Amino acid sequence: MAKTQVNPTRMELTRQKKKLSTANRGYKLLKDKRDELMRQFLILVKENMELRNQVEAGIKRANTNFVIAGSAMSKEALHTALMSPKQEISLAADRKNIMSVDVPVFHYETRRADSNDIYSYGYAFTSGDLDDAVKSLADVFPKMINLAEKEKTCQLIAAEIEKTRRRVNALEHIIIPGTLENIRYISMKLDENERSSQVRLLKVKDMMLEDTHHYREKQSAERGK
Template sequence: MASSQIIPTRMELAKTKKKLTMALRGHKLLKDKRDELMRQFFDLVRENMELRLKVEEGIRDANRNFVVAKAGMDQQTLSTALMTPKQAVDLDIGYKNVMSVNIPVYTTKTKTADANDIYSYGFAFTSGDLDGAVKSLADILPDMLRLAEIEKSCQLMASEIEKTRRRVNALEHVTIPECQRIIKYITMKLDENERSTQIRLMKVKAMMLEDAHHYKEKNEAKFAEMAQEG
């Protein structure tokens, strides 16, 4: 805001001081929010790295078992064994608020409670390697869902951290310095006006005293003249 557009009045000064107070308070709250978001973000990043390694290792194990199973079984038998899944998983997506960020929470529920329902085939014509591959995928599924949940949470939190960082910088480098500059300018102008008013009052007082002194001298001279004539 240019200084020529600022009206240097006490009302404007009070309004700007109120704006500065709110900006300082908002700056502190946003900084605290940014710091807490970053702390939780880094916690999720560490968990994400650990889970990713675990999931990748589980997928490698499952792939190895599938390759071995495929080598020991003909393609038609393998396709028939996996054609009709016996178990199903329902995924429910909820949300929880973390520092004004709605991050996803995944909840799963299997169609049946029997752990053996992950096998959609009989064991007579299939190899144990296929069982191991299916078991590996079933075991790694919760970690895969948790990994997806964490990665989405990291994306949302990173976006919120960036927005909060921009707001903090705007307050710190634009709004607060601008308010401080306006307060300084208005205070300086008000002080100048007050000094000018005091100087004018002093001059008026001096003129009034001078006029009173001349008036007294005139009266004294007049009385003296009247006394001489009497």
């Protein structure tokens, strides 16, 4: 393959050596990047699993309380109590960079300064289980936002790891070996050309010496006459 792709010249040999040096540096940098991304990915996955378990437990607890509240209150009273929420949430998305990967960062603000000010109904005609259900949802909401942030971060980093892995493999198994083969081929051809040139020079030298010898013999013969 190398024989049909490169010209065996010293200029091409210099270019291939520079290409090999660049490929080796790129391989090391990409390999370090891949390893660091893997390290951070494993940390994030562990945090994500713990957070997911907390969120699922919080939602399960809230659903249980809603079911209990629904059994203690009429359907109409329950809907009326939850019809006009007292608190509102505004969500903003930002970005941060992790090893050249832009990952999301979510920020939220509540309409009221007191985040515990969440009950939009009076306590006289509602069940205490409804209070527990609303409080459970309010408590799990920040974790849900954090979970969404971490899951998206894991997805983006996993995609970057796969992309970096393909580049590392391409450098390791295709570009670097191909460049080394090109360098070996060019070096071999240049050595062959140099040996051929030396043989030709030696032959020319022998011919010149032979011509000089014949010329001197001719001159000596002419002087003898």
